[in-house]
Amino acid sequence: MKNTKLTADANARTEAMVHLFVKRTASGPQPEAHAAQGVEENVLRIIGEKATNRRTGARPIVLLSTAVALAAGIALWFFLPQPITFVVSSGTPDNAAFLSVPSPKAQAFVFSEGSVVVVEPSSVVRRPLTTRRGASVVLDHGRLFAQVAHNSRTHWEFETGPFTVDVTGTAFGLEWTPKDGKFAIELREGSVLVKGPFLNKGVRVEKGNRLEVSLNDHQVNLASPRAEAENVGLTKLPEPALAPESGDTTFERPVKRATPPSPRTIGARWPVAVANGHFDDVLREAQQVGRQKLFSTAPLGALRAFADAARYRRDLPAAKAAFEAIRRRFGHSGDAQDGTFFLGWIADEQSQTSAAMHWFSQYLKAYPQGAYAERALGRQAILTASIKGRGAARPLASEYLQRFANGAYAPAIRQLVDARSVSAP
Amino acid sequence: MNARPLLKLVPSAPWNNETDATLVALFNGAGLSRGDAAREIMRRYSPMVRRILRRSLGPADEVADLTQEVFLCLFDRVAGLRKPEQLKSFVISVAINVLRAQLKRQSVRRRAALDPSVYDWNDPMEPEIDGGRDARLAFHRFSEILGTLTVTDRALFVLRFMEELTLVEAAQAAGVSLATAKRRLGRAWEAVTAQVERDPVISEYFTNASAQGRQ
Numbered sequence: 001m002k003n004t005k006l007t008a009d010a011n012a013r014t015e016a017m018v019h020l021f022v023k024r025t026a027s028g029p030q031p032e033a034h035a036a037q038g039v040e041e042n043v044l045r046i047i048g049e050k051a052t053n054r055r056t057g058a059r060p061i062v063l064l065s066t067a068v069a070l071a072a073g074i075a076l077w078f079f080l081p082q083p084i085t086f087v088v089s090s091g092t093p094d095n096a097a098f099l100s101v102p103s104p105k106a107q108a109f110v111f112s113e114g115s116v117v118v119v120e121p122s123s124v125v126r127r128p129l130t131t132r133r134g135a136s137v138v139l140d141h142g143r144l145f146a147q148v149a150h151n152s153r154t155h156w157e158f159e160t161g162p163f164t165v166d167v168t169g170t171a172f173g174l175e176w177t178p179k180d181g182k183f184a185i186e187l188r189e190g191s192v193l194v195k196g197p198f199l200n201k202g203v204r205v206e207k208g209n210r211l212e213v214s215l216n217d218h219q220v221n222l223a224s225p226r227a228e229a230e231n232v233g234l235t236k237l238p239e240p241a242l243a244p245e246s247g248d249t250t251f252e253r254p255v256k257r258a259t260p261p262s263p264r265t266i267g268a269r270w271p272v273a274v275a276n277g278h279f280d281d282v283l284r285e286a287q288q289v290g291r292q293k294l295f296s297t298a299p300l301g302a303l304r305a306f307a308d309a310a311r312y313r314r315d316l317p318a319a320k321a322a323f324e325a326i327r328r329r330f331g332h333s334g335d336a337q338d339g340t341f342f343l344g345w346i347a348d349e350q351s352q353t354s355a356a357m358h359w360f361s362q363y364l365k366a367y368p369q370g371a372y373a374e375r376a377l378g379r380q381a382i383l384t385a386s387i388k389g390r391g392a393a394r395p396l397a398s399e400y401l402q403r404f405a406n407g408a409y410a411p412a413i414r415q416l417v418d419a420r421s422v423s424a425p
Numbered sequence: 426m427n428a429r430p431l432l433k434l435v436p437s438a439p440w441n442n443e444t445d446a447t448l449v450a451l452f453n454g455a456g457l458s459r460g461d462a463a464r465e466i467m468r469r470y471s472p473m474v475r476r477i478l479r480r481s482l483g484p485a486d487e488v489a490d491l492t493q494e495v496f497l498c499l500f501d502r503v504a505g506l507r508k509p510e511q512l513k514s515f516v517i518s519v520a521i522n523v524l525r526a527q528l529k530r531q532s533v534r535r536r537a538a539l540d541p542s543v544y545d546w547n548d549p550m551e552p553e554i555d556g557g558r559d560a561r562l563a564f565h566r567f568s569e570i571l572g573t574l575t576v577t578d579r580a581l582f583v584l585r586f587m588e589e590l591t592l593v594e595a596a597q598a599a600g601v602s603l604a605t606a607k608r609r610l611g612r613a614w615e616a617v618t619a620q621v622e623r624d625p626v627i628s629e630y631f632t633n634a635s636a637q638g639r640q
Contacts, residue, residue, distance in 0.1 A: 013631055047500050311629070
């Protein structure tokens with residue numbers, strides 16, 4: 001369908017995407033095909049039973065059972081609590097995934113059961129997920145103040161960085177600075193259970209207490225008017241140092257015993273983030289991890305996601321380093337195979353023609369039937385023509401047309417082959 | 426002299442040659458052919474029903490369940506079909522009604538946070554069949570873009586541009602007038618195109634795949 005208000009290019013792209021979509025959805029995945037096999041038999045059995053029931057007069061019983069079940073359902077619906085809803089004071093659109101609060105104005109989430117979460121200036125929170133009993137709020141960075149309405153069945157959860165805070169009804173301030181790895185929570189009312197690095201099974205923080213954790217300094221501080229503030233699972237450390245002026249209880253953990261986040265957990269969510277277009281989030285989190293650590297310890301999925309995020313954001317040096325790390329550490333993986341092509345692609349983008357041809361040639365030699373063989377061969381033919389002349393490019397061009405007659409490079413390569421009137425230099 | 430056999434086995438009637446109207450008549454009759462007619466109707470139309478559901482919902486487990494729901498609903502109502510020769514249109518409109526109900530249920534579940542993602546295709550990290558990772562990611566993004574359309578717009582989009590029904594057939598199946606279908610399809614196309622234009626993953630896919638753009 002062509003729309004005259006849109007450019008021809010825009011219409012063509014959508015048509016191409018529709019074509020891709022139609023092609024890929026022509027048949028379903030294996031589980032669907034498998035499940036479909038039983039559908040026919042089920043339908044035949046059910047319509048057979050219905051016909052029998054009609055003949056034997058069983059219908060009134062079925063109708064009665066349905067009516068009873070319906071009445072029970074309606075009664076249950078009225079008695080069950082309704083899912084919690086919320087509004088945002090700024091009137092942010094309902095479908096916004098993040099609430100980013102510009103300075104100097106704070107914003108509030110007001111929940112239908114009476115809880116309020118105030119997000120302070122220069123902070124970012126994700127859209128809360130609500131249930132019938134509570135909600136889950138994720139603070140990306142910055143500070144918030146929460147007043148959670150108490151109820152016997154309330155369950156709220158706050159997440160920030162690697163920490164989670166379990167809440168059943170309380171008021172507290174929460175702070176997270178990813179750059180410095182600093183977490184803090186201060187209780188105004190009630191109590192919460194905080195879980196995260198250095199906190200073992202979790203620390204219960206009560207009214208008037210302030211818990212601070214510094215990931216970079218490996219410190220846990222529990223400041224309390226009561227020095228003997230209850231802690232349920234704090235790591236037992238050799239000689240806890242007491243801060244005399246403030247009365248704060250300071251626990252110092254020796255660096256050698258510190259347990260940094262496992263490399264396996266680095267970037268666990270990045271593949272999904274990339275698929276959803278959150279490239280900047282991935283790049284920002286990678287920045288916090290550090291390039292050296294990322295490239296030497298991160299799992300393959302995280303490396304590939306980072307490489308793609310960098311590629312989409314045109315950070316070509318970062319993408320290049322990531323693909324090199326994939327090839328170095330996971331040489332036999334499919335991503336290493338893709339990496340060979342993308343190193344060529346990056347070199348091509350950076351006008352490093354010789355390097356690009358080297359990588360494309362490597363790719364075609366190692367993976368002649370690879371997913372990117374068409375693109376590698378096409379670019380190699382075009383680059384060869386630009387450097388060595390059309391005569392030198394003709395064998396590659398012929399091979400391309402023979403293998404990929406309808407490929408993306410076919411029109412350009414046909415020109416190379418057909419332009420016999422132009423003599424090769 | 427050879428004795429002629431008294432009984433001879435013959436193949437059953439070739440059901441695939443029957444018209445839709447005949448199949449409906451056979452199903453509505455009380456004879457032994459009822460089951461065979463139902464089987465042939467499902468053989469004829471279940472691939473199309475599954476395709477429509479899959480393209481509108483994603484390849485979720487419920488595609489098979491919903492296909493079953495479509496045919497149960499169809500066989501319940503087929504007795505009242507005034508024009509049996511229009512069985513195909515009837516099947517599509519039943520499928521669209523079932524689809525609407527399902528999307529409504531998903532919407533409620535999403536609001537209750539029981540089902541945060543309703544348009545979840547396969548894992549983008551899964552191995553690719555063809556087209557490479559860029560094509561897979563672009564496909565994934567396009568699926569999400571389709572997921573932003575309203576139920577009726579999405580149904581119209583799938584029927585017209587993917588199932589290639591005529592405008593009249595698509596409008597009839599979606600239960601809207603021809604003028605409304607035209608207006609909604611134009612709006613849906615514009616919305617999808619605008620999002621396709623803005624999407625960096627899809628742009629990257631085209632940039633890489635286009636020889637013209639690279640030169």
